[in-house]
Amino acid sequence: MQTIKNYINGELIEPIGKTYIDNYNPSIGKVYSLIPDSDERDVELATQAALQAFPKWSITPKGERSAILLKIADLITKNLERLAVAESVDNGKPVSLAKLIDIPRAASNFHFYATGILHYAAESYAMEDTAINYTLRNPVGVAGCISPWNLPLYLFTWKIAPALASGNCVVAKPSEITPMTAYLLSELCIEAGLPKGVLNIVHGYGHKVGAAISAHPKIPLISFTGGTKTGAEIARVAAPMFKKLSLELGGKNPNIIFADCDYENMMKTTLHSSFSNQGQICLCGSRIFVEKSIYEKFKTDFVDRVNKMKVGNPADPDSRLGAVVSKPHMEKVLSYIELAKQEGGTILCGGNQVKVEGEFADGYYIAPTVIEGLTYNCRTNMEEIFGPVVTIMPFETEEEVMMYANSTQYGLASILWTENLTRAHRIANNLHTGIVWINCWLLRDLRTPFGGVKNSGVGREGGFEAFDFFTEPKNVCIKLK
Numbered sequence: 001m002q003t004i005k006n007y008i009n010g011e012l013i014e015p016i017g018k019t020y021i022d023n024y025n026p027s028i029g030k031v032y033s034l035i036p037d038s039d040e041r042d043v044e045l046a047t048q049a050a051l052q053a054f055p056k057w058s059i060t061p062k063g064e065r066s067a068i069l070l071k072i073a074d075l076i077t078k079n080l081e082r083l084a085v086a087e088s089v090d091n092g093k094p095v096s097l098a099k100l101i102d103i104p105r106a107a108s109n110f111h112f113y114a115t116g117i118l119h120y121a122a123e124s125y126a127m128e129d130t131a132i133n134y135t136l137r138n139p140v141g142v143a144g145c146i147s148p149w150n151l152p153l154y155l156f157t158w159k160i161a162p163a164l165a166s167g168n169c170v171v172a173k174p175s176e177i178t179p180m181t182a183y184l185l186s187e188l189c190i191e192a193g194l195p196k197g198v199l200n201i202v203h204g205y206g207h208k209v210g211a212a213i214s215a216h217p218k219i220p221l222i223s224f225t226g227g228t229k230t231g232a233e234i235a236r237v238a239a240p241m242f243k244k245l246s247l248e249l250g251g252k253n254p255n256i257i258f259a260d261c262d263y264e265n266m267m268k269t270t271l272h273s274s275f276s277n278q279g280q281i282c283l284c285g286s287r288i289f290v291e292k293s294i295y296e297k298f299k300t301d302f303v304d305r306v307n308k309m310k311v312g313n314p315a316d317p318d319s320r321l322g323a324v325v326s327k328p329h330m331e332k333v334l335s336y337i338e339l340a341k342q343e344g345g346t347i348l349c350g351g352n353q354v355k356v357e358g359e360f361a362d363g364y365y366i367a368p369t370v371i372e373g374l375t376y377n378c379r380t381n382m383e384e385i386f387g388p389v390v391t392i393m394p395f396e397t398e399e400e401v402m403m404y405a406n407s408t409q410y411g412l413a414s415i416l417w418t419e420n421l422t423r424a425h426r427i428a429n430n431l432h433t434g435i436v437w438i439n440c441w442l443l444r445d446l447r448t449p450f451g452g453v454k455n456s457g458v459g460r461e462g463g464f465e466a467f468d469f470f471t472e473p474k475n476v477c478i479k480l481k
């Protein structure tokens with residue numbers, strides 16, 4: 001059985017406590033590797049290594065930092081197949097999805113920020129002939145990066161790459177549910193020649209490792225992606241220490257479909273935005289609002305297409321959905337389907353665990369589920385389920401659907417389908433979300449600001465926003481006479 005190691009001070013080492021956590025392959029429901037059960041002692045070791053590496057890394061010329069990060073990007077691309085299979089085994093997602101999205105995006109994250117840093121500039125303000133102000137943007141020091149299980153390497157690298165490119169050293173913690181590709185990344189960092197201590201990866205539980213990173217007095221900055229409750233706990237600890245915080249949290253995104261949409265394009269994309277990665281993407285559109293005049297047609301066509309989506313072995317190229325990430329998560333999603341029934345919902349398709357034959361019999365599979373007949377403000381429509389479950393609801397007017405769309409505590413992303421340009425711009429302006437996709441979904445330009453409003457988070461990632469976060473601005477004012 002493979003044993004994952006921590007990556008501290010350039011070496012792959014055992015946790016100080018020498019204890020391990022079982023790591024499950026969700027597609028077969030069995031333990032297949034061991035994860036270090038690290039604690040605050042390992043975080044301390046990692047932080048000391050990062051502090052030691054910082055002075056040199058922070059003044060290493062941008063071009064040299066960039067070259068090393070580009071090597072890491074290349075190595076991820078070279079190992080695409082191996083990383084995609086590892087991601088699928090660890091997470092349950094189809095290998096085809098990991099090959100198409102997760103791993104290429106991890107390489108792009110490094111490539112994007114390795115080149116982005118070469119173009120990052122700070123502003124200057126001239127006060128006529130009295131003085132000149134200019135801003136220095138220095139790295140903050142040791143950055144704490146904590147990431148979730150749904151897009152493991154994709155989201156892990158989305159934080160680490162800009163942190164390193166801008167000259168910080170990093171203590172990072174991947175999710176204990178999906179640690180494998182972060183471990184493989186540590187091997188690639190060694191191969192790429194990343195100086196020791198610049199990146200440190202400490203594996204283990206959130207309440208031990210994550211909490212120790214959040215509370216560490218020498219880690220002045222935390223970049224976190226995960227659940228809203230965890231984000232609140234991190235803020236409770238880190239805010240009184242005046243740490244810089246970026247929190248990317250949960251969502252309950254609306255998908256608004258008007259009768260004048262490009263129907264076939266909408267239908268194809270809505271299948272993706274509902275069920276990609278088993279619905280475990282924070283950006284999935286789980287509340288589908290359909291204009292009344294096409295509601296019955298949409299319902300028939302959508303349910304028909306959902307029924308044809310194959311659930312099963314993630315390595316089978318025909319599988320559209322693999323396993324959800326863990327047994328507790330499967331039970332949580334199934335409990336929400338029960339709640340939907342109690343709240344008066346009708347299950348139009350799915351609604352159950354799927355038993356896959358043979359070696360996959362103990363895997364955590366859920367049929368893609370479509371529910372109708374619920375009110376916009378019931379718990380099923382207000383709380384994040386984070387699984388292959390969507391609700392569909394008719395609406396008659398724009399005012400009505402805007403009220404529905406904006407009614408949750410969340411505000412991450414929204415999706416809008418209409419060919420009416422004026423309406424599209426008006427609605428985009430009035431949606432309370434950080435991201436609006438019009439006639440598309442998950443189309444990502446890495447230069448754009450990424451993040452949510454309300455309980456979906458604080459701050460923005462992406463493009464120069466990330467460099468702004470991972471650096472501290474200092475204004476220098478020079479009097480000219």
Ligand code: NAD
Nearest residue numbers: 147148149174175206210211226227230248249250251282
């Ligand atoms: P989670 O909050 O349970 O865990 C996320 C990370 O935080 C893990 O590494 C975990 O070990 C760690 N953690 C747990 N307790 C901690 C603590 N007390 N202190 C510090 N760290 C702690 O989230 P999850 O279940 O892994 O991921 C699913 C959630 O992530 C969903 O809510 C989803 O919407 C959200 N998400 C958001 C985005 C976004 O960009 N906004 C992207 C992906 C996922």
